[in-house]
Amino acid sequence: MSVSDLRSLLEAHVADGSLPGAVGLVARGEDVECAAVGSLDTSGTAPMARDSLFRIASITKPVTAAATMMLIEEGPLGLDAPVARWLPELAAPMVVRTPSSPVDDVVPADRPVTVADLLTFRAGYGFPADFSLPAVAPLFSELKQGPPHPGQVAAPDEWTAILARIPLLHQPGEAWLYHTCSDILGVLVARASGQPFDEFLAERVFAPLGMRDTAFAVPREQRHRFTSSYRAGPDGGAPELVDAPDGQWSSPPAFPSGGGGLVSTVDDVHAFGRMLLAEGAYEGGRLLRPESVRQMTTDHLTARQREEATLFLEGQGWGFGGSVDVTHRDPWNVPGRYGWIGGTGTAAHVVPATGTVTVLLTQRELTGPTPPQVMRDFWTYAATRR
Known part of the structure; x- marks a missing residue:
């Protein structure tokens, strides 16, 4: 045009x-x-x-x-620090054996999820190209991810507890997955800042x-x-x-x-x-x-x-x-x-x-x-x- x-x-x-x-x-x-x-x-x-x-x-x-980077500069957060320090619910994440595996076919994560993993959307949480994968369904049904509907989402502590029950789709650092990491960062900023x-x-x-x-x-x-x-x-x-x-x-x-x-x-x-x-x-x-x-x-x-x-x-x-x-x-x-x-x-x-x-x-x-x-x-x- x-x-x-x-x-x-x-x-x-x-x-x-x-x-x-x-x-x-x-x-x-x-x-x-x-x-x-x-x-x-x-x-x-x-x-x-x-x-x-x-x-x-x-x-x-x-x-x-940007809010996350402010706390990294000030010290409460560290770019390479495991998020479990502030989000203990995510201290022992499980990962589906393959992206197409059922949600109960899981293995332990190879390493902890870090703040950098969340910032780069490579923590293992989020949406892939194939929305039909079994481990994607709980993001919609339980976490209420998708188009924003603020009146339907649980409070941060409850939301994070729900997240902890959902397996990662990929090992930390392995793949880029859309959206969910930003919502996790919002909870992380709140806990790290005490606000x-x-x-x-x-x-x-x-x-x-x-x-x-x-x-x-x-x-x-x-x-x-x-x-x-x-x-x-x-x-x-x-x-x-x-x-x-x-x-x-x-x-x-x-x-x-x-x-x-x-x-x-x-x-x-x-x-x-x-x-x-x-x-x-x-x-x-x-x-x-x-x-x-x-x-x-x-x-x-x-x-x-x-x-x-x-x-x-x-x-x-x-x-x-x-x-x-x-x-x-x-x-x-x-x-x-x-x-x-x-x-x-x-x-x-x-x-x-x-x-x-x-x-x-x-x-x-x-x-x-x-x-x-x-x-x-x-x-x-x-x-x-x-």
């Missing part, structure tokens, strides 16, 4: 009925282009605005990784960066800014409502999900991206050391692990909490680009080589791991914008 400006690009996707609305931002330094188009919901209740609130889903993951995860993020991450609208729930007085969330209708029909402003994000959840629980705005996500581009610095202080940001934004996977994770990563690598482009394959695919996408229809990346932050927030759930056309069009526009 060839367009002259961001607004035209987003309006085209709203006009074809695929999106009720969207907010996009492309920034290079102080040069910021932002456009808000469409409506907060399919009824046209109110126009979309720059400060509209969205469920950002897995864009939460880089935030969780509930949501409070830690609010005090230590959001307040310093000025992310005043980012949280795990939306208070009543701000719900007029909160978008409704939709999924694709049957046979390409009208979008179906998944969650309304007074739905599952209307009260603080029992389990603040480090994998996908946050609500935010385009400017708040931009603030987090600026911090990463500045190697941990922000106006008035420093959230992370430069070396910590470089660890977050560097690919840690082997070639085989990247290949096995193609369903999710499309050949990309994985840093801490986000993907890392390792080849220049598409117009928007630049080696070193770091970030991730959210299943509720969101995406956020930083491109250190060009000093760029890109943020796209929509209300339409993804139908699978493959990014939708609006994201690809947005990335291409951002990469070619002058």
